[in-house]
Amino acid sequence: MKRETNNSVIYAVKEPGELLPFLLESMKNSSRNSVKSILTRGQVTINGEMIKQHNHLLEIGDKVEILSNQVAESISKIEGVTILHEDDDIIVINKNAGILSVASEREKEFTAYRQITEYVKRLNPKNRIFVVHRLDKATSGIMLFAKSEKVQQALQNTWSDTVKERMYTALVEGNIKKTEGTISSWLTENSSFKVYSSPVDNGGQHAITHYKKIQSNKNFSLLEVQLETGRKNQIRVHLEEIGHPVAGDKKYGSTGNPLRRLGLHATALSLIHPKTGKLVRYTADVPQAFLIKSK
Structure with a gap:
């Protein structure tokens, strides 16, 4: 099953299997190298999460989305943050250490908020994002943004329960x-x-x-x-x-x-999704420099 939007093409998975064979079957007009390049560039998401592994296992009901070149270009311009998950209601990122969550008196430009705002506006000038919680500048890892004020308020008002x-x-x-x-x-x-x-x-x-x-x-x-x-x-x-x-x-x-x-x-951040009501969990790999050898 295939559905097209302005920024992507979405396929529904009907039987289990690996990602690359599924893409090759779904995108019959594209060469094998072209499909591999789409994966490498980070243009493929599964249920909103970017996946680059060729052998990623798909399950029945998964939503495989092929992002347009415009979206991929917009992602490539982001500095200091990596998008881990995006859907119609939220964006989950991995913020680098040294990047402010939001603007301060001294720094107004190079912040996680500014980077993600510019990303969504490149796709549609009317798009906005809303801060749900913050990390210290010196702390790296998972941050959550809402795509509407309604979702932001819903998350913040029920944060301890959600x-x-x-x-x-x-x-x-x-x-x-x-x-x-x-x-x-x-x-x-x-x-x-x-x-x-x-x-x-x-x-x-x-x-x-x-x-x-x-x-x-x-x-x-x-x-x-x-x-x-x-x-x-x-x-x-x-x-x-x-x-x-x-x-x-x-x-x-x-x-x-x-x-x-x-x-x-x-x-890691686990929460009840504001739209679906389902428990979701997002993770950001521990920086390799943190790992130590036991003696």
């Missing part, structure tokens, strides 16, 4: 003795915008962070961190509190910068 998982990967100083643990405290921000932690309720915001050790050596530990609450600088403050600050985080106790960036990456 979001089922916010997982980060953190490279921290020292070898954490415990394989897993939970940190609970109240966070307050001072006039210089630094967040402090208190073990008792001092009128601040209650914050809960869960962590699990994945790798370690005598100098560093790699942690999988799950947020039960999403407070400003929560992970950074909590990990400093247990004596293992995030690598490169001078503001919160780090003494070195082995990665030449903050050792924090938003790895």
